[in-house]
Amino acid sequence: MTESTSIPIGGRAAGCPFAPVAELYDAQKDEELHRVTVPSPMLGAFDAVVVTRYEDVKSVLADDQLRMGGSMPYQAGNLLSYDGPEHTRLRRMLTGSFTAKRARELRPQIEGAVASALDALTEAGPGADLVQVFCTPIPTLVICELLGVPYGDREDFQRRTAVALDFNTSREVQMQKAAEMEAYMAGLVARHREDPGENVLGRVVRDFGDQLTDSELAGIGNMLLIAGHETIASTLSASIALLLQHPDQLAVVRDDPSVTEGAVEELLRYCAPAAILPRQASGNICVRDQEIKEGERVMASVLAANRDPGTSDQGLDRLDVRRPAQRHLTFGFGPHQCLGQQLARMELRVALPALFTKFPTLRSAVPDDELDYRTNALVFGVNSLPVTW
């Protein structure tokens, strides 16, 4: 194992944040695993073993001795706070609401949300900020409908989410925002206990309400609300910014519907919005015969793994929306693999072609090097994306 070097927490290159920092590429080539110091206002600077190869990231995420528990503040009901049988028990209560079939059934609702965002963009006119008018409203509307959260409450929960996911937020403020979110959700849980209705939260209350405390139900609601809008909004903003910088690739997405599914996978691979996934070893383990000791932190770099050429050079540093299906780890791997991935895919598949078809001459209203990327948060994206057409 190498001596510690310092890398930025998201591991993204300055000036070209779709690419990993050089240190991660170096680490990928090295037979020895690298130990890094990660500066984090949330947790204080800490040392961690960083894994960057595709196979190593997969094996780390699948290893039940590498736990979420130690690396995240505990929140009742949030799947990312649990491991082992407790995690399985809770996750099973939710999987039925997030299948590929369920995502297909939601397509008309998603198309409705996309259509109203496109109308809002037409009304706002050239100069509009796509993040405000398009990328954020679509997943927010969809998740509000899925959970039975009033859409009118969005500004409050969006603001709290932004603070909660910012790397620069202190642990104290994190806990305060978590308490505010829990108080907000408590009201919603009480309403669903009385009248569950047909949405996701209602279904959990109806089928498993007697096995869950109010605080666990509030945690489930919060996790889905945060994960359900912020991740997709960020992925949409990053994907659109990237395509606007690659007009040839954008034209393919706009003009050839047969590539949509593959193009979405390629954008997910390339953008890797949740670039780094933290774990903590609950026992001594080995990755490629190198020991990681109990208590050590491990950072799995999805961003680097998604570009790992393995044994053959497949040009994975290049964006190619016609690329044959590629393995990527953007939704994680193993027991914590993203619960909402089918919903996310469906939203991206509907929203991206619809935007470029309705606005075929869409382009960025600011030079590429002035784009305001969000590199300081758990989920990478673009803070604002002014466009013209």
Ligand code: HEM
């Ligand atoms: C493009 C959008 C999305 C991306 C890139 C993404 C990414 C991820 C990743 C990487 C993980 C694994 C975290 C880890 O192992 O440490 C995860 C877990 C999770 N995601 Fe997503 N996600 C997205 C959308 C969604 C949506 C729409 C929902 C819900 C409506 C959702 C709900 C969850 C939940 C509940 C977990 C925790 C699963 C568990 O611990 O068992 N995600 N997501």
